[in-house]
Amino acid sequence: xxxxxxxxxxxxxxxxxxxxxxxxxxxxxxxxxxxxxxxxxxxxxxxxxxxxxxxxxxxxxxxxxxxxxxxxxxxxxxxxxxxxxxxxxxxxxxxxxxxxxxxxxxxxxxxxxxxxxxxxxxxxxxxxxxxxxxxxxxxxxxxxxxxxxxxxxxxxxxxxxxxxxxxxxxxxxxxxxxxxxxxxxxxxxxxxxxxxxxxxxxxxxxxxxxxxxxxxxxxxxxxxxxxxxxxxxxxxxxxxxxxxxxxxxxxxxxxxxxxxxxxxxxxxxxxxxxxxxxxxxxxxxxxxxxxxxxxxxxxxxxxxxxxxxxxxxxxxxxxxxxxxxxxxxxxxxxxxxxxxxxxxxxxxxxxxxxxxxxxxxxxxxxxxxxxxxxxxxxxxxxxxxxxxxxxxxxxxxxxxxxxxxxxxxxxxxxxxxxxxxxxxxxxxxxxxxxxxxxxxxxxxxxxxxxxxxxxxxxxxxxxxxxxxxxxxxxxxxxxxxxxxxxxxxxxxxxxxxxxxxxxxxxxxxxxxxxxxxxxxxxxxxxxxxxxxxxxxxxxxxxxxxxxxxxxxxxxxxxxxxxxxxxxxxxxxxxxxxxxxxxxxxxxxxxxxxxxxxxxxxxxxxxxxxxxxxxxxxxxxxxxxxxxxxxxxxxxxxxxxxxxxxxxxxxxxxxxxxxxxxxxxxxxxxxxxxxxxxxxxxxxxxxxxxxxxxxxxxxxxx
Amino acid sequence: xxxxxxxxxxxxxxxxxxxxxxxxxxxxxxxxxxxxxxxxxxxxxxxxxxxxxxxxxxxxxxxxxxxxxxxxxxxxxxxxxxxxxxxxxxxxxxxxxxxxxxxxxxxxxxxxxxxxxxxxxxxxxxxxxxxxxxxxxxxxxxxxxxxxxxxxxxxxxxxxxxxxxxxxxxxxxxxxxxxxxxxxxxxxxxxxxxxxxxxxxxxxxxxxxxxxxxxxxxxxxxxxxxxxxxxxxxxxxxxxxxxxxxxxxxxxxxxxxxxxxxxxxxxx
Ligand SMILES: Nc1ncnc2c1ncn2[C@@H]1O[C@H](COP(=O)(O)OP(=O)(O)O)[C@@H](O)[C@H]1O
Ligand SMILES: [Mg+2]
Numbered sequence: 001x002x003x004x005x006x007x008x009x010x011x012x013x014x015x016x017x018x019x020x021x022x023x024x025x026x027x028x029x030x031x032x033x034x035x036x037x038x039x040x041x042x043x044x045x046x047x048x049x050x051x052x053x054x055x056x057x058x059x060x061x062x063x064x065x066x067x068x069x070x071x072x073x074x075x076x077x078x079x080x081x082x083x084x085x086x087x088x089x090x091x092x093x094x095x096x097x098x099x100x101x102x103x104x105x106x107x108x109x110x111x112x113x114x115x116x117x118x119x120x121x122x123x124x125x126x127x128x129x130x131x132x133x134x135x136x137x138x139x140x141x142x143x144x145x146x147x148x149x150x151x152x153x154x155x156x157x158x159x160x161x162x163x164x165x166x167x168x169x170x171x172x173x174x175x176x177x178x179x180x181x182x183x184x185x186x187x188x189x190x191x192x193x194x195x196x197x198x199x200x201x202x203x204x205x206x207x208x209x210x211x212x213x214x215x216x217x218x219x220x221x222x223x224x225x226x227x228x229x230x231x232x233x234x235x236x237x238x239x240x241x242x243x244x245x246x247x248x249x250x251x252x253x254x255x256x257x258x259x260x261x262x263x264x265x266x267x268x269x270x271x272x273x274x275x276x277x278x279x280x281x282x283x284x285x286x287x288x289x290x291x292x293x294x295x296x297x298x299x300x301x302x303x304x305x306x307x308x309x310x311x312x313x314x315x316x317x318x319x320x321x322x323x324x325x326x327x328x329x330x331x332x333x334x335x336x337x338x339x340x341x342x343x344x345x346x347x348x349x350x351x352x353x354x355x356x357x358x359x360x361x362x363x364x365x366x367x368x369x370x371x372x373x374x375x376x377x378x379x380x381x382x383x384x385x386x387x388x389x390x391x392x393x394x395x396x397x398x399x400x401x402x403x404x405x406x407x408x409x410x411x412x413x414x415x416x417x418x419x420x421x422x423x424x425x426x427x428x429x430x431x432x433x434x435x436x437x438x439x440x441x442x443x444x445x446x447x448x449x450x451x452x453x454x455x456x457x458x459x460x461x462x463x464x465x466x467x468x469x470x471x472x473x474x475x476x477x478x479x480x481x482x483x484x485x486x487x488x489x490x491x492x493x494x495x496x497x498x499x500x501x502x503x504x505x506x507x508x509x510x511x512x513x514x515x516x517x518x519x520x521x522x523x524x525x526x527x528x529x530x531x532x533x534x535x536x537x538x539x540x541x542x543x544x545x546x547x548x549x550x551x552x553x554x555x556x557x558x559x560x561x562x563x564x565x566x567x568x569x570x571x572x573x574x575x576x577x578x579x580x581x582x583x584x585x586x587x588x589x590x591x592x593x594x595x596x597x598x599x600x601x602x603x604x605x606x607x608x609x610x611x612x613x614x615x616x617x618x619x620x621x622x623x624x625x626x627x628x629x630x631x632x633x634x635x636x637x638x639x640x641x642x643x644x645x646x647x648x649x650x651x652x653x654x655x656x657x658x659x660x661x662x663x664x665x666x667x668x669x670x671x672x673x674x675x676x677x678x679x680x681x682x683x684x685x686x687x688x689x690x691x692x693x694x695x696x697x698x699x700x701x
Numbered sequence: 702x703x704x705x706x707x708x709x710x711x712x713x714x715x716x717x718x719x720x721x722x723x724x725x726x727x728x729x730x731x732x733x734x735x736x737x738x739x740x741x742x743x744x745x746x747x748x749x750x751x752x753x754x755x756x757x758x759x760x761x762x763x764x765x766x767x768x769x770x771x772x773x774x775x776x777x778x779x780x781x782x783x784x785x786x787x788x789x790x791x792x793x794x795x796x797x798x799x800x801x802x803x804x805x806x807x808x809x810x811x812x813x814x815x816x817x818x819x820x821x822x823x824x825x826x827x828x829x830x831x832x833x834x835x836x837x838x839x840x841x842x843x844x845x846x847x848x849x850x851x852x853x854x855x856x857x858x859x860x861x862x863x864x865x866x867x868x869x870x871x872x873x874x875x876x877x878x879x880x881x882x883x884x885x886x887x888x889x890x891x892x893x894x895x896x897x898x899x900x901x902x903x904x905x906x907x908x909x910x911x912x913x914x915x916x917x918x919x920x921x922x923x924x925x926x927x928x929x930x931x932x933x934x935x936x937x938x939x940x941x942x943x944x945x946x947x948x949x950x951x952x953x954x955x956x957x958x959x960x961x962x963x964x965x966x967x968x969x
Contacts, residue, residue, distance in 0.1 A: 138916060138960030139967075145911040183963060234904065237940070349907055479780050488783075501785050503748035615770070652916075 011047045012640040014039040019055055025069055041076050049079050058092055063098055070110045073375045078113040082120070091114045109342070122276050124172040127178040136165075136186055143190045143397065145349060146369060155290025156185040159301040160198050160377070163189045165289075177245055184289030191227040193351065196267050199379035205272070216277060216293055219284045221251055222271035223292040226261040236541040242289060246701040251284035253440045267379070299517055302377055308379075310385055313370045318389025320364055336386040340375050350375060378429060395638055416603045418564065421641035431600040438558065440585030449541045457545050464549040473507050480508030516699065517575070517614035518547070518554040523623030524570065525560045525596035532624050532662050533592050539622065539688040540572070541586045544579050546689045550696075553612060556583075559601035560593040562630045567600040568593075575612055595629040599642035602657075606650040615697050618653045620692065625661035626669055640673045647677045703730060710762030718747070718754035718889050721879050728755050731872040732764060736824045737848040737869060744809075745922025747887075748851045751876070752806045760844055762803035764773025764794045768813035774820045778833055798825070799831050802845030810850040818867060824848055825870040873920060881907070884923055892930030902926045904967045905943065909951065909961060916957050923946045940969040 012020070016690045017039050042050060053075050061068035071091065078087050090113060098106035109116065139161065140148045153164025163312055165185055170177040184674070191197065202219075207593055209215040232239045254277065318334065327449065334357050342352035352371045354363050363371070375381050414433045417426040452459065474480070476487045484507040520543070522536055540556065547554050555575045561567035572590065573583045602621065609617050627639030636641070650657045659679035661670060666681045681690055725848060729736050732755075740748045751767070751884035756763035766777065779793040810818065823830050829842040850871065881903050888899045903926065912922030925947050932942035948961035 095846055135963060136958060139963045140914060142908040142960065142964045143909050143914045147915065177923045183967070235967040236901075237965075237969045241966065349911075434717045479775075479782060483783075503782065504782075650728065689777065 002411055009047050011043065012050050014043040017042050017050070017138050021057070021072070025065055025072075026059040039072060039595060042072065044076065044080060047264070049075070052084060052087070056088075060091065060095065063095060063134055064103060064106070066103060067094065067098060067110065067488060068107055070107055072427075072487060074110055075691070080115075081114050081117040086117065088114075089120065107574065122170050125173050125175065125178070126168050127175045127182070128168045129165055129182070130180055130577045136182055137184065138603075140186050140190060143187065144194070148190070150186070155508045156189060156289070157297070158189040158192060158223065158292065159293045159297035161301050161305065162194055172245060180241055180245060181289055182615050183427075184240065184680065185291060187231060187238055188224070188227060188289055189291070189493055192223070193229055193376055196376070196379055197223050197227070198268075198292075198295075198298050199377065199435070200272075201269055202272055206295065208656075209275075209279070212280075215279065216295070218275055218278045219271055220277065220290070220293045221253070221283050221286060222257070222261065222274055223268065223293070224286055225250065225253060225272055226266060226268075228287075229262045242287075245538050246288055253284070254278060254281055280590055287332040306377055307457050308375070309370055309374055312369070313374065313385055314387060315387050316364075316367045316370060317386065320367055321363075321388050321622055333388065334389065337383070338371050338386060340380065343688065352381070393513075404464060414604055415566075416600045418599055419642045419645035421638060431564045431567050431597065433561070433569065433600045433604050436570050438570045438572065438586045438589045440582060441589040442585055443588050445537060445588045446473050446541050446584040449538050450545075453538070453542060460522060460542060460546040460693075461549050463690065463693050464546045466656075473509055475507050475510045476502075476504040476505050477506040480506030482507045482509075515615040516552050516618060517609060517612040517616070517620045517676045518552060518620065519605050520554065520556045520620045520622060521569075521574070521601055522556065522558045522590060523596060523598075524558040524593050525624075525626075525628070526592050527596065527626050527628065528624050529592040531562070533590070535662050535683075535688075536622055537590050541584075542689045543692060544583070544587075546693070548579055553614065555606055555608070556587075557601075557608075558590055559598070559605075560595065561600075562594040564597065564600075564634075565630070567597050567604075569601055569604060590633075595636055596623065596627050596639075597629050597633075598623065598627045599641070599646040602643065602646035604652060606646075606653060606655055610653055618699065619650055619655050619657045620695075621657070622688075623659070623661060624663055625659075625666055625673070627673075640669050644675050645671045648675065653675065660691065708762075710764055710801075712757040715757055716750060716753040717890055718750050719879065719883055719890075721747070721767050721876070721883065724754070724874050724876070727872070727874055729759070731757060735829065735844060735847070737850070737871045739853050739871035740851040740876060741873055742847060742851075743878070743922060745876055746876045747922030747923060748876055749806075749808060751847060752804065756804050759804070761847075762798070762801055763806060764798040764803050765806045765808060766794050767808045768810050768817075770812055770814055770917060772813045772817050773923045774817050775835075776891070777817065777820055777881050778831065779835075781835070793796055795824075796831060796833065796840060797818070799840045799842045799846050799877070802843040803932050804847050804849060806849045806851070808851050809853065811852045815864075816936070821848060821850075822867070822870070834969050863931070864938065878906070878910070878923055884926070885928045887923060888926050888930050892928045892934050898933055899930065901939070901968050902930055902943075905947070905965060908964045908968070909947070912957075912960075916954070917951055921951060925950055940966055941968065 014036075021039070021042075028156060038095060042053065045053070057068045057072060057245050058396065060071055072095075076089065082090065086575050090109065093116065094106045094109040097109050118192055129683060131152075134246075137147070137150050140150065149162040151162050151164055152167045155164075155166060157164050163186060165182060168620050169181055171181055172178050202300045206215050206219065228239070233540045238457045257274055257278070260266065261275065263270070295310060321334065336353055336354065336356055338354045350372055352368060352373070354361055354367075371381055374385060412434055415429040416431045417428050418430040420427050479485070484505055488503040491505050495501045520540075522540065523532075529534060544556075553575050554573070555577075556572040558572055559568065560570075560572040561596065570586075570590075572580060572586045577583065599619070602619070606619060609619055628640065633639075647657045647659070659674045659677055661679065661681050664683045670679065670681070678695075682688055682691060704909060728738060728751075736798055736923075737802060752765070756842075766772070775793065775805070777795040778792045779791050779796045781788045784792050793801065795805055797803070801828075807813070807821070820831070823832060824842060825848055829846070831840040831842065832838075878884060884906070885896070885899045885903045888894070888902055889896065894902075906921040906926055909917065913920050922952040928950075929939075929942045929946035932946055933939050937945075944962055948958055948965060951961060952958055
């Protein structure tokens with residue numbers, strides 16, 4: 001026990017504190033009545049707390065003495081609601097605000113320690129929908145077999161197509177538990193659709209009650225009970241988890257209700273029948289995962305969806321029948337019937353049975369999907385929905401290509417969708433992309449580069465030659481094209497000595513067949529102007545020289561454009577083209593142009609790459625990592641999210657995307673934008689071909 | 702002469718196989734008509750087991766080759782080996798099956814290199830011969846010989862799909878995951894777990910199959926259910942068993958993995 005705890009000493013008195021404060025606060029700023037008050041307050045702190053104030057005072061005062069004074073005034077309040085590490089964060093936030101926006105911004109932070117404390121507390125607890133959304137969407141898709149949209153709403157509710165969830169949850173102190181609550185909400189909203197809460201057009205009937213709001217509240221309670229019984233059967237694990245959160249107590253219902261709701265096959269009609277009796281009682285509180293019923297939203301969604309799906313079904317049925325057998329106009333149409341299979345409540349999936357002229361058949365996925373969706377909305381599939389379109393009606397759809405053929409001006413354009421992260425959906429046929437020739441230029445750039453990096457290129461060629469691995473001779477093989485004489489001699493020697501004869505006496509020439517195709521896409525947007533463009537062009541020259549050693553197929557395209565209707569890619573070297581003078585002159589013509597709508601370029605060049613027959617396909621993007629477009633939402637998050645999505649699509653199509661960003665230091669969003677895709681940051685020409693050699697090595701060994 | 706190899710490839714006891722449709726009759730008809738067979742379907746849905754069962758039923762030796770992209774024609778047909786004092790010819794599995802009139806099953810044939818698949822052409826059409834260039838010998842297939850290939854149409858890219866010239870020589874039998882009740886029965890029979898757990902496994906499989914085309918290449922196969930079931934039967938907690946045997950087997954992507962684990966914990 002000794003001096004190791006200096007702060008365990010007694011707290012300083014007001015009189016002792018005065019001179020210490022004066023060291024960083026000019027006397028004039030606080031020597032008045034309020035100064036007296038301040039000293040009295042600080043005297044109430046522990047010695048350790050006082051030392052904290054005396055430490056941070058001068059730090060703040062270096063920016064502004066007023067700020068230091070403000071901190072001292074709030075010190076007692078801060079210590080009352082925060083631990084020292086959070087107080088330090090609070091002060092850092094205030095200084096940050098001062099740097100960015102001046103004194104009044106700093107005081108907006110400093111004057112409200114309690115508010116900051118609250119924010120800190122909920123950061124550990126609160127789960128934002130954004131953080132959970134990806135997993136929740138996949139979870140919902142797993143339950144439903146189709147994509148439900150999940151969007152932010154004021155509380156958990158659905159319109160039967162979109163699940164609305166609160167923007168954040170802090171119902172429980174632990175984040176995991178709040179995630180579980182989200183999960184429960186999704187399962188409940190899905191169950192509403194799956195088990196027919198919205199079937200049977202009860203919306204008007206509810207209006208007839210003297211107090212429709214109360215009737216709706218009760219209906220929600222009854223439906224929640226009915227659905228929970230179903231959920232317990234098929235998602236026992238989830239319900240068990242939810243029970244551990246809130247004890248699992250279910251709303252108390254009048255006698256006999258629960259039994260009726262639990263009856264096999266009970267639908268929303270049972271809840272509606274119980275409504276009259278229920279209204280005599282107060283509706284009990286709901287479990288936390290149960291949201292609200294919003295029939296008006298559901299009605300709206302159904303009004304548009306039902307006729308759309310009916311039309312789509314007519315078309316899909318017609319197309320299907322055309323595929324099965326040619327139909328004639330005058331012949332009688334086959335009779336299609338569809339129904340929901342004997343309710344399998346222990347399954348998440350809805351079973352639809354389809355017969356064609358009395359025989360059970362398996363319709364294509366599209367038809368099954370539509371039938372499922374219609375059955376969910378209507379509770380059945382009415383026969384009038386099952387009338388296929390006439391023979392051949394589907395013909396114009398056949399032979400669909402990626403090229404957009406309708407608009408004359410768009411004759412040479414490819415159309416691509418674009419991911420809208422706010423809608424969480426694609427905008428279909430959103431971008432138009434054209435392939436434009438680059439006019440070859442002769443500015444001597446390639447020759448200068450070759451001269452400048454002469455030694456480097458020699459090394460690179462060697463490095464790539466090693467990669468080629470060519471033909472290696474494997475010795476001591478069990479079989480092969482040639483005899484390995486060394487091994488054979490040894491083997492005979494062994495045999496003579498009475499030892500076992502080795503079978504490993506062959507040599508085999510092993511040709512490492514890489515069978516790889518590389519697509520390199522080069523950013524030609526305006527933002528690459530300056531050294532980045534030079535680095536790009538130099539890299540291209542070096543890379544081509546090196547790649548020629550390998551004999552692998554590779555193509556190079558530039559990309560740029562302005563607005564979604566004018567995306568462009570510029571072939572620099574196509575797959576079939578040799579690396580020669582024309583290509584070199586095109587590399588010289590790689591100059592900064594307009595903007596960077598990167599998603600469309602990635603989609604197009606992935607498509608091009610996928611037309612090449614190769615075992616491994618590699619897509620390398622070379623850019624400054626700043627997706628951007630003219631006067632357009634593509635700037636910022638939208639562009640980042642679309643680029644990310646395009647890369648994920650490429651990955652799903654079996655391509656290995658690799659993103660190389662040329663910059664000294666990358667913007668913070670790079671890890672997110674490139675997501676699961678590999679990426680690297682380089683600022684030195686010489687490193688690019690080596691990087692690519694690395695990638696090759698990884699992909700081929 | 703009776704080939705010594707033959708008996709080693711005979712399947713003695715009846716393999717457990719649940720017929721899903723009329724595949725047994727179809728295979729037998731093709732067999733007796735000497736038409737080669739193509740088994741189409743996702744991985745782990747019972748194609749290999751079906752072949753074992755048919756081999757047993759027809760009392761023919763079954764010689765299975767798992768194709769991979771290093772598989773050479775010599776691996777199938779055969780090659781010379783050196784023994785103590787001479788070089789001897791070693792039949793490859795295909796030649797062995799032809800000689801003994803067995804069933805040659807090339808599993809996942811699209812994985813094989815194109816030049817490899819070429820050697821099966823003369824066997825697959827009505828010539829039914831296997832030329833062995835290195836030996837200057839042509840093997841003529843006896844009537845009992847049959848060639849069967851399997852491939853997974855969903856998984857492989859379009860480019861890797863079988864060439865029409867290859868596939869048009871075959872009778873195709875389509876396989877898919879068995880219907881829920883049957884799959885439950887299979888999982889129980891293969892693992893010995895109870896009806897409740899088996900039902901949950903099959904239910905879970907359905908949920909993962911919903912994610913096909915939404916981030917998964919393929920949902921959980923019957924094989925994965927059997928794996929998970931075996932772990933459960935050994936006393937591993939079902940959630941853990943499924944995470945290891947199903948979720949991890951389906952994906953490496955963190956978000957998808959998290960979603961699969963959420964589905965698992967919702968069911969179990
Ligand atoms: N119809 C079936 N009858 C019996 N077992 C089956 C059946 N379908 C699948 N299985 C089980 O699934 C496992 C994987 O099947 P397998 O035949 O190896 O699949 P595939 O060859 O299609 O990849 C089998 O080992 C068996 O346990
Ligand atoms: Mg198999």
